[in-house]
Amino acid sequence: MGFELKKYLAEKKQEIEKFIVSYFNPSIIPKILHESVLYSLTAGGKRLRPILCIASYEACDGKKNIVPYATAIEFIHTYSLIHDDLPAMDNDDLRRGKPTNHKVFGEGIAILAGDGLLTEAFTILSNPEYADINPAILLKVINEISKAAGLRGMVAGQAYDLISEGKEPDENIVKFIHSYKTAAMIKASVKSGAILAEASEEKIYHLEVYGQSIGLAFQIIDDILDIEGTTEEMGKPKGSDIERGKMTYPKVFGIEKSKEEARLLIEKALQEIEIFGDKAEPLREIAKFIISRTN
Protein backbone atom coordinates (compact mmCIF):
# COMPACT_ATOMS: atom_id res chain seq x y z
CA MET A 1 0.00 0.00 0.00
CA GLY A 2 1.32 3.44 -0.90
CA PHE A 3 1.89 6.43 1.35
CA GLU A 4 -1.29 8.12 2.56
CA LEU A 5 -0.75 11.81 3.26
CA LYS A 6 -4.05 12.31 5.03
CA LYS A 7 -3.31 9.55 7.52
CA TYR A 8 0.26 10.74 8.03
CA LEU A 9 -0.84 14.33 8.71
CA ALA A 10 -3.56 13.19 11.10
CA GLU A 11 -1.15 11.01 13.09
CA LYS A 12 1.49 13.71 13.43
CA LYS A 13 -1.12 16.32 14.27
CA GLN A 14 -2.39 14.12 17.05
CA GLU A 15 1.09 13.65 18.54
CA ILE A 16 1.72 17.39 18.44
CA GLU A 17 -1.62 18.22 20.04
CA LYS A 18 -1.09 15.60 22.72
CA PHE A 19 2.17 17.29 23.63
CA ILE A 20 0.54 20.73 23.72
CA VAL A 21 -2.14 19.59 26.15
CA SER A 22 0.26 17.65 28.39
CA TYR A 23 2.70 20.58 28.44
CA PHE A 24 0.16 22.98 29.93
CA ASN A 25 -1.53 20.54 32.25
CA PRO A 26 -1.49 20.82 35.23
CA SER A 27 -1.28 24.54 34.73
CA ILE A 28 1.48 26.40 36.51
CA ILE A 29 0.66 29.72 34.89
CA PRO A 30 -2.00 32.35 35.71
CA LYS A 31 -5.47 31.19 34.67
CA ILE A 32 -6.23 33.90 32.12
CA LEU A 33 -2.84 33.48 30.41
CA HIS A 34 -3.29 29.72 30.40
CA GLU A 35 -6.69 30.07 28.76
CA SER A 36 -5.45 32.62 26.25
CA VAL A 37 -2.43 30.55 25.24
CA LEU A 38 -4.41 27.30 24.93
CA TYR A 39 -7.19 29.06 23.03
CA SER A 40 -4.83 29.94 20.21
CA LEU A 41 -2.71 26.79 20.40
CA THR A 42 -5.77 24.57 20.01
CA ALA A 43 -7.63 26.66 17.44
CA GLY A 44 -7.25 23.98 14.78
CA GLY A 45 -4.11 24.80 12.84
CA LYS A 46 -2.72 22.47 10.18
CA ARG A 47 0.52 22.09 12.21
CA LEU A 48 2.42 22.41 8.93
CA ARG A 49 5.67 23.68 10.44
CA PRO A 50 6.14 21.03 13.16
CA ILE A 51 5.05 18.28 10.75
CA LEU A 52 7.65 19.49 8.23
CA CYS A 53 10.28 19.40 10.98
CA ILE A 54 9.38 15.81 11.87
CA ALA A 55 9.14 14.71 8.21
CA SER A 56 12.55 16.21 7.51
CA TYR A 57 14.01 14.52 10.61
CA GLU A 58 12.62 11.18 9.46
CA ALA A 59 13.89 11.71 5.90
CA CYS A 60 17.36 12.04 7.46
CA ASP A 61 16.92 8.76 9.37
CA GLY A 62 16.20 10.34 12.75
CA LYS A 63 14.75 7.78 15.15
CA LYS A 64 14.03 9.70 18.35
CA ASN A 65 10.79 11.34 19.40
CA ILE A 66 11.40 15.00 18.58
CA VAL A 67 7.73 16.04 18.85
CA PRO A 68 8.46 18.48 21.74
CA TYR A 69 11.06 20.38 19.70
CA ALA A 70 8.84 20.42 16.62
CA THR A 71 5.96 21.70 18.74
CA ALA A 72 8.14 24.57 19.99
CA ILE A 73 8.10 25.80 16.37
CA GLU A 74 4.29 25.73 16.48
CA PHE A 75 4.44 27.87 19.64
CA ILE A 76 6.43 30.46 17.68
CA HIS A 77 4.01 30.28 14.76
CA THR A 78 1.05 30.71 17.12
CA TYR A 79 2.63 33.71 18.86
CA SER A 80 3.16 35.33 15.45
CA LEU A 81 -0.51 34.86 14.55
CA ILE A 82 -1.72 36.34 17.86
CA HIS A 83 0.45 39.44 17.44
CA ASP A 84 -0.28 39.70 13.71
CA ASP A 85 -4.03 39.86 14.40
CA LEU A 86 -3.72 42.78 16.89
CA PRO A 87 -5.44 46.08 16.02
CA ALA A 88 -2.05 47.79 15.56
CA MET A 89 -1.05 45.09 13.05
CA ASP A 90 -3.58 43.38 10.73
CA ASN A 91 -6.55 44.14 13.00
CA ASP A 92 -8.29 40.84 12.29
CA ASP A 93 -11.40 39.79 14.19
CA LEU A 94 -11.44 36.22 12.88
CA ARG A 95 -8.79 33.52 12.63
CA ARG A 96 -9.63 29.98 11.54
CA GLY A 97 -13.28 30.87 11.84
CA LYS A 98 -13.03 31.87 15.51
CA PRO A 99 -12.69 35.29 17.17
CA THR A 100 -9.03 36.29 17.40
CA ASN A 101 -7.21 36.08 20.74
CA HIS A 102 -7.44 39.78 21.58
CA LYS A 103 -11.17 39.79 20.79
CA VAL A 104 -11.68 37.17 23.50
CA PHE A 105 -9.03 38.04 26.11
CA GLY A 106 -8.27 41.71 25.43
CA GLU A 107 -5.24 43.26 23.80
CA GLY A 108 -3.01 43.27 26.88
CA ILE A 109 -3.38 39.55 27.56
CA ALA A 110 -3.06 38.76 23.83
CA ILE A 111 0.28 40.60 23.68
CA LEU A 112 1.46 38.74 26.78
CA ALA A 113 0.22 35.36 25.49
CA GLY A 114 2.26 35.92 22.32
CA ASP A 115 5.32 37.00 24.29
CA GLY A 116 4.94 33.99 26.55
CA LEU A 117 4.58 31.47 23.72
CA LEU A 118 7.65 32.83 21.95
CA THR A 119 9.68 32.62 25.16
CA GLU A 120 8.34 29.19 26.10
CA ALA A 121 9.48 27.81 22.74
CA PHE A 122 13.06 28.41 23.85
CA THR A 123 12.40 26.77 27.22
CA ILE A 124 11.43 23.62 25.33
CA LEU A 125 14.27 23.82 22.80
CA SER A 126 16.85 24.26 25.58
CA ASN A 127 15.79 21.12 27.41
CA PRO A 128 17.84 18.18 26.11
CA GLU A 129 15.91 15.71 28.25
CA TYR A 130 12.94 15.39 25.92
CA ALA A 131 14.90 13.18 23.58
CA ASP A 132 18.47 12.99 24.84
CA ILE A 133 19.78 15.29 22.11
CA ASN A 134 23.39 16.51 22.07
CA PRO A 135 23.45 20.06 23.57
CA ALA A 136 25.56 21.39 20.69
CA ILE A 137 22.88 20.22 18.25
CA LEU A 138 20.07 21.86 20.22
CA LEU A 139 22.08 25.07 20.38
CA LYS A 140 22.35 25.04 16.57
CA VAL A 141 18.60 24.52 16.27
CA ILE A 142 17.91 27.43 18.64
CA ASN A 143 20.26 29.60 16.59
CA GLU A 144 18.53 28.68 13.30
CA ILE A 145 15.03 29.14 14.62
CA SER A 146 15.72 32.40 16.45
CA LYS A 147 17.39 33.89 13.37
CA ALA A 148 14.48 32.84 11.18
CA ALA A 149 11.94 34.27 13.64
CA GLY A 150 13.75 37.47 14.60
CA LEU A 151 14.84 40.86 13.33
CA ARG A 152 16.53 39.28 10.31
CA GLY A 153 13.64 36.91 9.67
CA MET A 154 9.92 36.80 10.32
CA VAL A 155 9.79 40.02 12.35
CA ALA A 156 11.57 41.88 9.52
CA GLY A 157 9.02 40.49 7.05
CA GLN A 158 6.14 41.59 9.28
CA ALA A 159 7.60 45.09 9.54
CA TYR A 160 7.87 45.39 5.75
CA ASP A 161 4.39 43.94 5.36
CA LEU A 162 3.09 46.63 7.73
CA ILE A 163 4.89 49.61 6.21
CA SER A 164 4.15 48.52 2.63
CA GLU A 165 0.38 48.68 3.04
CA GLY A 166 -1.13 50.98 0.44
CA LYS A 167 2.19 51.40 -1.39
CA GLU A 168 2.71 50.95 -5.15
CA PRO A 169 3.33 47.31 -6.22
CA ASP A 170 7.06 46.50 -6.05
CA GLU A 171 8.55 43.15 -7.10
CA ASN A 172 11.51 43.32 -4.73
CA ILE A 173 9.44 44.30 -1.73
CA VAL A 174 6.83 41.57 -2.17
CA LYS A 175 9.59 38.99 -2.60
CA PHE A 176 11.30 40.27 0.55
CA ILE A 177 8.04 40.16 2.53
CA HIS A 178 7.21 36.60 1.43
CA SER A 179 10.72 35.35 1.94
CA TYR A 180 11.03 36.77 5.46
CA LYS A 181 7.47 36.76 6.74
CA THR A 182 6.64 33.17 5.73
CA ALA A 183 9.42 31.23 4.01
CA ALA A 184 12.09 31.88 6.68
CA MET A 185 10.25 29.95 9.40
CA ILE A 186 9.11 27.17 7.05
CA LYS A 187 12.70 26.76 5.88
CA ALA A 188 13.92 26.77 9.50
CA SER A 189 11.35 24.11 10.41
CA VAL A 190 12.63 21.78 7.69
CA LYS A 191 16.28 22.59 8.41
CA SER A 192 15.85 22.03 12.16
CA GLY A 193 14.63 18.50 11.51
CA ALA A 194 17.75 17.79 9.47
CA ILE A 195 20.03 19.34 12.12
CA LEU A 196 18.37 17.30 14.87
CA ALA A 197 19.03 14.15 12.80
CA GLU A 198 22.68 15.21 12.46
CA ALA A 199 22.37 14.99 8.67
CA SER A 200 25.26 15.78 6.30
CA GLU A 201 25.83 19.35 5.08
CA GLU A 202 24.67 18.26 1.63
CA LYS A 203 21.37 16.88 2.88
CA ILE A 204 20.80 19.95 5.02
CA TYR A 205 21.41 22.16 2.00
CA HIS A 206 18.88 20.32 -0.19
CA LEU A 207 16.27 20.42 2.56
CA GLU A 208 16.88 24.14 3.04
CA VAL A 209 16.19 24.83 -0.63
CA TYR A 210 13.11 22.60 -0.43
CA GLY A 211 11.90 24.53 2.63
CA GLN A 212 12.53 27.93 1.11
CA SER A 213 10.73 26.92 -2.10
CA ILE A 214 7.60 25.46 -0.50
CA GLY A 215 7.57 28.38 1.95
CA LEU A 216 7.42 30.93 -0.86
CA ALA A 217 4.86 28.85 -2.74
CA PHE A 218 2.75 28.58 0.41
CA GLN A 219 2.55 32.36 0.83
CA ILE A 220 1.87 32.98 -2.88
CA ILE A 221 -1.01 30.50 -2.71
CA ASP A 222 -2.28 32.15 0.47
CA ASP A 223 -2.36 35.45 -1.43
CA ILE A 224 -4.26 33.78 -4.29
CA LEU A 225 -6.79 32.19 -1.93
CA ASP A 226 -7.51 35.60 -0.43
CA ILE A 227 -8.89 36.44 -3.89
CA GLU A 228 -10.23 33.12 -5.16
CA GLY A 229 -11.00 31.18 -1.96
CA THR A 230 -14.16 31.21 0.09
CA THR A 231 -14.46 32.69 3.58
CA GLU A 232 -15.14 29.18 4.80
CA GLU A 233 -11.90 27.82 3.31
CA MET A 234 -9.88 30.71 4.70
CA GLY A 235 -11.45 30.96 8.16
CA LYS A 236 -11.53 34.73 7.70
CA PRO A 237 -13.23 37.12 5.29
CA LYS A 238 -11.87 36.80 1.75
CA GLY A 239 -10.46 39.92 0.18
CA SER A 240 -9.00 41.19 3.46
CA ASP A 241 -5.55 41.65 1.84
CA ILE A 242 -7.08 43.85 -0.85
CA GLU A 243 -9.08 45.79 1.70
CA ARG A 244 -5.93 46.60 3.68
CA GLY A 245 -3.93 47.43 0.54
CA LYS A 246 -1.49 44.57 1.23
CA MET A 247 1.47 44.09 -1.08
CA THR A 248 0.60 40.61 -2.38
CA TYR A 249 1.97 38.44 -5.18
CA PRO A 250 -1.18 38.67 -7.34
CA LYS A 251 -1.20 42.44 -6.89
CA VAL A 252 2.36 42.71 -8.20
CA PHE A 253 2.43 39.91 -10.79
CA GLY A 254 -1.22 39.09 -11.53
CA ILE A 255 -3.05 35.85 -10.69
CA GLU A 256 -1.86 33.69 -13.59
CA LYS A 257 1.81 34.55 -13.20
CA SER A 258 1.52 33.99 -9.45
CA LYS A 259 0.04 30.51 -10.00
CA GLU A 260 2.80 29.69 -12.46
CA GLU A 261 5.46 30.87 -10.00
CA ALA A 262 3.98 28.70 -7.25
CA ARG A 263 3.99 25.67 -9.58
CA LEU A 264 7.63 26.27 -10.50
CA LEU A 265 8.63 26.60 -6.86
CA ILE A 266 6.96 23.30 -5.96
CA GLU A 267 8.68 21.61 -8.92
CA LYS A 268 11.99 22.93 -7.71
CA ALA A 269 11.26 21.71 -4.18
CA LEU A 270 10.47 18.22 -5.50
CA GLN A 271 13.71 18.08 -7.45
CA GLU A 272 15.75 19.04 -4.41
CA ILE A 273 14.55 16.07 -2.36
CA GLU A 274 14.91 13.42 -5.08
CA ILE A 275 18.15 12.18 -3.47
CA PHE A 276 16.21 11.10 -0.39
CA GLY A 277 14.18 8.54 -2.35
CA ASP A 278 11.24 6.94 -0.55
CA LYS A 279 12.18 8.48 2.78
CA ALA A 280 11.09 11.86 1.48
CA GLU A 281 7.62 10.67 0.52
CA PRO A 282 5.89 12.74 3.24
CA LEU A 283 7.86 15.87 2.25
CA ARG A 284 6.97 15.22 -1.41
CA GLU A 285 3.26 14.79 -0.72
CA ILE A 286 3.19 17.88 1.51
CA ALA A 287 4.69 19.94 -1.33
CA LYS A 288 2.04 18.60 -3.74
CA PHE A 289 -0.67 19.28 -1.17
CA ILE A 290 0.41 22.92 -0.92
CA ILE A 291 0.04 23.48 -4.66
CA SER A 292 -3.23 21.51 -4.78
CA ARG A 293 -4.93 24.21 -2.70
CA THR A 294 -5.39 26.37 -5.80
CA ASN A 295 -6.59 23.63 -8.13
Place this chain on the structure above:
Amino acid sequence: MGFELKKYLAEKKQEIEKFIVSYFNPSIIPKILHESVLYSLTAGGKRLRPILCIASYEACDGKKNIVPYATAIEFIHTYSLIHDDLPAMDNDDLRRGKPTNHKVFGEGIAILAGDGLLTEAFTILSNPEYADINPAILLKVINEISKAAGLRGMVAGQAYDLISEGKEPDENIVKFIHSYKTAAMIKASVKSGAILAEASEEKIYHLEVYGQSIGLAFQIIDDILDIEGTTEEMGKPKGSDIERGKMTYPKVFGIEKSKEEARLLIEKALQEIEIFGDKAEPLREIAKFIISRTN
Protein backbone atom coordinates in the same frame (compact mmCIF):
# COMPACT_ATOMS: atom_id res chain seq x y z
CA MET B 1 42.38 51.93 47.17
CA GLY B 2 38.95 50.48 47.76
CA PHE B 3 36.35 49.36 45.27
CA GLU B 4 34.62 52.22 43.48
CA LEU B 5 31.11 51.29 42.42
CA LYS B 6 30.60 54.31 40.19
CA LYS B 7 33.70 53.52 38.15
CA TYR B 8 32.82 49.81 37.97
CA LEU B 9 29.30 50.50 36.75
CA ALA B 10 30.52 53.03 34.18
CA GLU B 11 33.11 50.59 32.78
CA LYS B 12 30.66 47.72 32.48
CA LYS B 13 27.98 49.98 31.02
CA GLN B 14 30.43 51.10 28.35
CA GLU B 15 31.32 47.52 27.39
CA ILE B 16 27.65 46.58 27.14
CA GLU B 17 26.78 49.62 25.04
CA LYS B 18 29.77 49.01 22.78
CA PHE B 19 28.45 45.54 22.09
CA ILE B 20 24.94 46.86 21.41
CA VAL B 21 26.19 49.32 18.80
CA SER B 22 28.56 46.85 17.12
CA TYR B 23 25.84 44.18 17.06
CA PHE B 24 23.48 46.31 14.98
CA ASN B 25 26.08 47.91 12.75
CA PRO B 26 26.16 47.49 9.80
CA SER B 27 22.44 47.01 9.88
CA ILE B 28 21.02 43.94 8.26
CA ILE B 29 17.48 44.66 9.36
CA PRO B 30 14.80 46.97 7.91
CA LYS B 31 15.57 50.64 8.66
CA ILE B 32 12.51 51.45 10.73
CA LEU B 33 12.93 48.33 12.90
CA HIS B 34 16.63 49.10 13.29
CA GLU B 35 15.84 52.63 14.45
CA SER B 36 13.08 51.47 16.76
CA VAL B 37 15.22 48.78 18.40
CA LEU B 38 18.25 51.05 18.84
CA TYR B 39 16.05 53.88 20.14
CA SER B 40 15.00 51.79 23.12
CA LEU B 41 18.29 49.93 23.57
CA THR B 42 20.23 53.20 23.83
CA ALA B 43 17.70 55.16 25.88
CA GLY B 44 20.04 55.34 28.85
CA GLY B 45 19.20 52.37 31.07
CA LYS B 46 21.26 51.50 34.13
CA ARG B 47 22.15 48.11 32.58
CA LEU B 48 21.52 46.60 36.02
CA ARG B 49 20.69 43.09 34.79
CA PRO B 50 23.70 42.52 32.48
CA ILE B 51 26.03 44.11 35.05
CA LEU B 52 24.69 41.73 37.71
CA CYS B 53 25.32 38.82 35.33
CA ILE B 54 28.93 39.91 34.77
CA ALA B 55 29.55 40.68 38.46
CA SER B 56 28.21 37.25 39.42
CA TYR B 57 30.37 35.59 36.74
CA GLU B 58 33.44 37.38 38.09
CA ALA B 59 32.56 36.51 41.70
CA CYS B 60 32.66 32.87 40.55
CA ASP B 61 36.13 33.35 39.01
CA GLY B 62 34.93 33.51 35.41
CA LYS B 63 37.68 34.90 33.17
CA LYS B 64 36.13 35.08 29.68
CA ASN B 65 34.40 38.02 28.04
CA ILE B 66 30.74 37.21 28.52
CA VAL B 67 29.47 40.71 27.66
CA PRO B 68 27.47 39.45 24.61
CA TYR B 69 25.52 36.95 26.73
CA ALA B 70 24.95 39.51 29.49
CA THR B 71 23.72 42.00 26.89
CA ALA B 72 21.21 39.44 25.60
CA ILE B 73 19.53 39.79 29.01
CA GLU B 74 19.36 43.55 28.43
CA PHE B 75 17.63 42.84 25.08
CA ILE B 76 14.96 40.90 26.98
CA HIS B 77 14.61 43.65 29.57
CA THR B 78 14.27 46.26 26.82
CA TYR B 79 11.62 44.23 24.98
CA SER B 80 9.64 43.97 28.20
CA LEU B 81 9.73 47.76 28.68
CA ILE B 82 8.60 48.43 25.09
CA HIS B 83 5.63 46.06 25.41
CA ASP B 84 4.86 47.21 28.97
CA ASP B 85 4.52 50.82 27.79
CA LEU B 86 1.97 49.98 25.05
CA PRO B 87 -1.53 51.48 25.28
CA ALA B 88 -3.04 48.04 25.97
CA MET B 89 -0.63 47.58 28.89
CA ASP B 90 0.59 50.49 31.07
CA ASN B 91 -0.09 53.11 28.38
CA ASP B 92 2.99 55.19 29.23
CA ASP B 93 4.03 58.15 27.07
CA LEU B 94 7.40 58.64 28.77
CA ARG B 95 10.22 56.26 29.68
CA ARG B 96 13.53 57.52 31.06
CA GLY B 97 12.44 61.05 30.19
CA LYS B 98 11.92 60.27 26.50
CA PRO B 99 8.78 59.45 24.51
CA THR B 100 8.09 55.72 24.63
CA ASN B 101 8.84 53.56 21.59
CA HIS B 102 5.26 53.36 20.28
CA LYS B 103 4.89 57.14 20.61
CA VAL B 104 7.79 57.56 18.18
CA PHE B 105 7.44 54.56 15.84
CA GLY B 106 3.78 53.60 16.19
CA GLU B 107 2.27 50.63 17.99
CA GLY B 108 2.79 48.06 15.23
CA ILE B 109 6.53 48.67 14.95
CA ALA B 110 6.87 48.85 18.75
CA ILE B 111 5.26 45.42 19.11
CA LEU B 112 7.58 44.04 16.41
CA ALA B 113 10.67 45.71 17.91
CA GLY B 114 9.87 44.03 21.23
CA ASP B 115 9.25 40.66 19.54
CA GLY B 116 12.50 41.04 17.62
CA LEU B 117 14.60 41.93 20.66
CA LEU B 118 13.25 38.99 22.63
CA THR B 119 14.01 36.62 19.76
CA GLU B 120 17.43 38.12 19.05
CA ALA B 121 18.44 37.53 22.68
CA PHE B 122 18.25 33.80 21.97
CA THR B 123 20.26 34.19 18.75
CA ILE B 124 23.06 35.64 20.87
CA LEU B 125 22.73 33.10 23.68
CA SER B 126 22.84 30.19 21.22
CA ASN B 127 26.10 31.31 19.64
CA PRO B 128 28.99 29.67 21.52
CA GLU B 129 31.57 31.55 19.47
CA TYR B 130 31.37 34.79 21.42
CA ALA B 131 33.41 33.31 24.23
CA ASP B 132 34.01 29.64 23.47
CA ILE B 133 31.48 28.47 26.05
CA ASN B 134 30.53 24.80 26.41
CA PRO B 135 27.21 24.25 24.52
CA ALA B 136 25.69 22.38 27.48
CA ILE B 137 26.36 25.43 29.68
CA LEU B 138 24.77 27.84 27.20
CA LEU B 139 21.76 25.56 26.91
CA LYS B 140 21.33 25.73 30.70
CA VAL B 141 21.54 29.53 30.58
CA ILE B 142 18.90 29.68 27.82
CA ASN B 143 16.66 27.42 29.89
CA GLU B 144 17.03 29.58 33.02
CA ILE B 145 16.50 32.86 31.22
CA SER B 146 13.56 31.69 29.12
CA LYS B 147 11.82 30.27 32.19
CA ALA B 148 12.36 33.50 34.12
CA ALA B 149 11.08 35.58 31.20
CA GLY B 150 8.17 33.41 30.09
CA LEU B 151 4.74 32.19 31.09
CA ARG B 152 6.03 31.01 34.47
CA GLY B 153 8.11 34.15 35.01
CA MET B 154 8.02 37.76 33.91
CA VAL B 155 5.08 37.37 31.53
CA ALA B 156 3.02 35.78 34.33
CA GLY B 157 3.90 38.72 36.58
CA GLN B 158 2.87 41.21 33.91
CA ALA B 159 -0.44 39.43 33.42
CA TYR B 160 -1.22 39.57 37.16
CA ASP B 161 -0.08 43.19 37.27
CA LEU B 162 -2.52 43.97 34.48
CA ILE B 163 -5.54 42.11 35.82
CA SER B 164 -4.99 43.34 39.40
CA GLU B 165 -5.37 47.02 38.51
CA GLY B 166 -8.08 48.63 40.60
CA LYS B 167 -8.49 45.52 42.78
CA GLU B 168 -8.47 45.48 46.58
CA PRO B 169 -4.96 45.30 48.14
CA ASP B 170 -3.88 41.66 48.56
CA GLU B 171 -0.60 40.59 50.17
CA ASN B 172 -0.25 37.38 48.20
CA ILE B 173 -0.98 38.99 44.85
CA VAL B 174 1.48 41.86 45.28
CA LYS B 175 4.17 39.39 46.35
CA PHE B 176 3.43 37.24 43.31
CA ILE B 177 3.57 40.23 40.97
CA HIS B 178 6.89 41.49 42.37
CA SER B 179 8.43 38.08 42.45
CA TYR B 180 7.51 37.23 38.86
CA LYS B 181 7.43 40.62 37.13
CA THR B 182 10.78 41.85 38.44
CA ALA B 183 12.67 39.47 40.73
CA ALA B 184 12.58 36.46 38.36
CA MET B 185 14.69 38.14 35.65
CA ILE B 186 17.07 39.77 38.16
CA LYS B 187 17.58 36.39 39.81
CA ALA B 188 18.11 34.76 36.40
CA SER B 189 20.68 37.43 35.49
CA VAL B 190 22.73 36.68 38.60
CA LYS B 191 22.27 32.93 38.26
CA SER B 192 23.28 32.95 34.59
CA GLY B 193 26.60 34.54 35.48
CA ALA B 194 27.27 31.76 37.96
CA ILE B 195 26.23 29.05 35.47
CA LEU B 196 28.49 30.55 32.78
CA ALA B 197 31.39 30.41 35.26
CA GLU B 198 30.55 26.74 35.93
CA ALA B 199 30.26 27.51 39.65
CA SER B 200 29.38 24.85 42.26
CA GLU B 201 25.74 24.14 43.11
CA GLU B 202 26.32 25.76 46.50
CA LYS B 203 27.59 29.01 45.02
CA ILE B 204 24.78 29.08 42.47
CA TYR B 205 22.26 28.63 45.28
CA HIS B 206 23.62 31.55 47.33
CA LEU B 207 23.68 33.81 44.28
CA GLU B 208 20.11 32.82 43.44
CA VAL B 209 18.90 33.87 46.89
CA TYR B 210 20.93 37.08 46.57
CA GLY B 211 19.31 37.77 43.18
CA GLN B 212 15.80 37.02 44.37
CA SER B 213 16.26 39.27 47.42
CA ILE B 214 17.68 42.29 45.61
CA GLY B 215 15.10 41.79 42.85
CA LEU B 216 12.21 42.05 45.29
CA ALA B 217 13.85 44.99 47.09
CA PHE B 218 14.36 46.72 43.74
CA GLN B 219 10.66 46.53 42.87
CA ILE B 220 9.52 47.59 46.36
CA ILE B 221 11.79 50.64 46.12
CA ASP B 222 10.48 51.38 42.63
CA ASP B 223 6.97 51.40 44.10
CA ILE B 224 8.11 53.76 46.88
CA LEU B 225 9.82 56.11 44.42
CA ASP B 226 6.58 56.34 42.45
CA ILE B 227 5.18 58.04 45.57
CA GLU B 228 8.22 59.81 47.06
CA GLY B 229 10.51 60.36 44.05
CA THR B 230 10.54 63.22 41.57
CA THR B 231 9.47 62.95 37.94
CA GLU B 232 13.08 63.78 37.06
CA GLU B 233 14.44 60.85 39.11
CA MET B 234 11.89 58.47 37.65
CA GLY B 235 12.00 59.60 34.02
CA LYS B 236 8.20 59.40 34.04
CA PRO B 237 5.38 61.16 35.90
CA LYS B 238 5.35 60.27 39.60
CA GLY B 239 2.17 58.82 40.97
CA SER B 240 1.43 56.87 37.79
CA ASP B 241 1.02 53.63 39.76
CA ILE B 242 -1.62 55.25 41.96
CA GLU B 243 -3.37 56.75 38.96
CA ARG B 244 -3.67 53.34 37.32
CA GLY B 245 -4.74 51.67 40.57
CA LYS B 246 -1.67 49.40 40.53
CA MET B 247 -1.27 46.79 43.25
CA THR B 248 1.94 48.11 44.83
CA TYR B 249 3.83 47.28 48.02
CA PRO B 250 3.11 50.64 49.71
CA LYS B 251 -0.56 50.27 48.79
CA VAL B 252 -0.74 46.89 50.52
CA PHE B 253 1.72 47.35 53.41
CA GLY B 254 2.17 51.13 53.78
CA ILE B 255 5.35 53.12 53.08
CA GLU B 256 7.21 52.47 56.35
CA LYS B 257 6.65 48.73 56.34
CA SER B 258 7.68 48.61 52.66
CA LYS B 259 10.95 50.43 53.43
CA GLU B 260 11.64 48.06 56.30
CA GLU B 261 10.97 45.04 54.09
CA ALA B 262 13.37 46.37 51.42
CA ARG B 263 16.05 46.90 54.08
CA LEU B 264 15.63 43.36 55.39
CA LEU B 265 15.82 41.91 51.87
CA ILE B 266 19.08 43.75 51.16
CA GLU B 267 20.50 42.55 54.50
CA LYS B 268 19.57 39.00 53.56
CA ALA B 269 21.19 39.42 50.13
CA LEU B 270 24.42 40.66 51.73
CA GLN B 271 24.54 37.68 54.09
CA GLU B 272 24.12 35.23 51.23
CA ILE B 273 27.23 36.44 49.41
CA GLU B 274 29.54 36.62 52.45
CA ILE B 275 31.20 33.35 51.42
CA PHE B 276 32.52 34.99 48.25
CA GLY B 277 34.68 37.46 50.24
CA ASP B 278 36.28 40.29 48.29
CA LYS B 279 35.24 38.84 44.94
CA ALA B 280 31.64 39.78 45.69
CA GLU B 281 32.46 43.42 46.35
CA PRO B 282 30.63 44.63 43.20
CA LEU B 283 27.54 42.54 44.06
CA ARG B 284 27.67 43.91 47.62
CA GLU B 285 27.92 47.52 46.52
CA ILE B 286 25.14 47.08 43.95
CA ALA B 287 22.85 45.74 46.71
CA LYS B 288 23.69 48.76 48.89
CA PHE B 289 23.14 51.08 45.95
CA ILE B 290 19.64 49.67 45.40
CA ILE B 291 18.59 50.43 48.99
CA SER B 292 20.29 53.85 48.92
CA ARG B 293 17.74 55.08 46.35
CA THR B 294 15.17 55.66 49.10
CA ASN B 295 17.50 57.29 51.63
